[in-house]
Amino acid sequence: MSDRHRPAPAAVPIHELISHRWSPRAFESRPVEPAKLRTLFEAARWAASSYNAQPWYFIVATKGDSENFRRVLDCFVEFNQNWAKNAPVVALSVAGHKMTHDGSRNRHAFHDVGQAAATLALQATALGIQVHQMAGILPDKAREIFGIPPDYEAVAGFAIGYPGDPLTLPEGRLRDSEMGPRQRKPVSSFVFTGKWGQTSPIAAN
């Protein structure tokens, strides 16, 4: 199992739910139990949002529902379809761009969908499940296939399941990426105090 857990090499200790979340492309074929899958969306529900507008929506399909699984997959770019087709669950997130309380534009719609998605992924991690989010989707195709109304917009794709054997991925870029080191820019490069670009004492190395 050691190759299916890829804890972040955090510079200082962080909660293990956060360090153990990652984005696999290889998944076990076994289904995600519906009751467990349900909790991922319950977790998303409790994310924070501007004016509590909760602008997040999800379109989900499990492999057992082959027609709808195919329709979600068709909204991913081809590169992502090639590996995501082996996940037991796929989904799309959708943002609502209008505020519910006054119909104005919600500047934070994508931001708050992101908060819900991150929360969903961490709840998955708590259950041994992982979520690979994809920017590479076809929003116009999603609108057409699922009848997403004006003022709503598909945001991202998701492959959801138990992490599988990286050797099931084709040799090359995909397999290398699955097994290589996890990388992020240092905290000192993005936590500032006083003016833009000035590292905060809190984030100094």
Place this chain on the structure above:
Amino acid sequence: MSDRHRPAPAAVPIHELISHRWSPRAFESRPVEPAKLRTLFEAARWAASSYNAQPWYFIVATKGDSENFRRVLDCFVEFNQNWAKNAPVVALSVAGHKMTHDGSRNRHAFHDVGQAAATLALQATALGIQVHQMAGILPDKAREIFGIPPDYEAVAGFAIGYPGDPLTLPEGRLRDSEMGPRQRKPVSSFVFTGKWGQTSPIAAN
């Protein structure tokens, strides 16, 4: 302490890190230990992002640094200044709109700042700290005060600290909101299968 923990009334069990995160407006005056504060940004660092672009930036100030604390506070709308001034730490998030790998527009910049912010808030919860995020900020003022460059944009404000006594808030809306029930729309209203608006079997009540 019971009035300082407001676990979400989740419909099905979710990880307690997620159910125990909330957005207080009353904070204890005691500082957040710098080593603990550091971990919040380390957690944000390990969020997922499109092309691993990590488009998140933070401008932070602690109350001990009164000049910079004031400057962050000045970027909040007046309503938020009135209560956030009592938090021991304030911050702004900033999004980078250009992809690092090719300079193209990052459609998911706000989304991924949201993922980092949600992750940061959950790491805080793990330490007994809470984060109140604010949509109500003045992005143009933040640009001016902190010299935020073109292609970057202030996204949201943060008040960070240990939750305090709700009775320190003025009577009325603020105190009522701090002590009232936590509310969200049901999962059945935002998790669909097959077509827009059709509740997924996974989310059925």
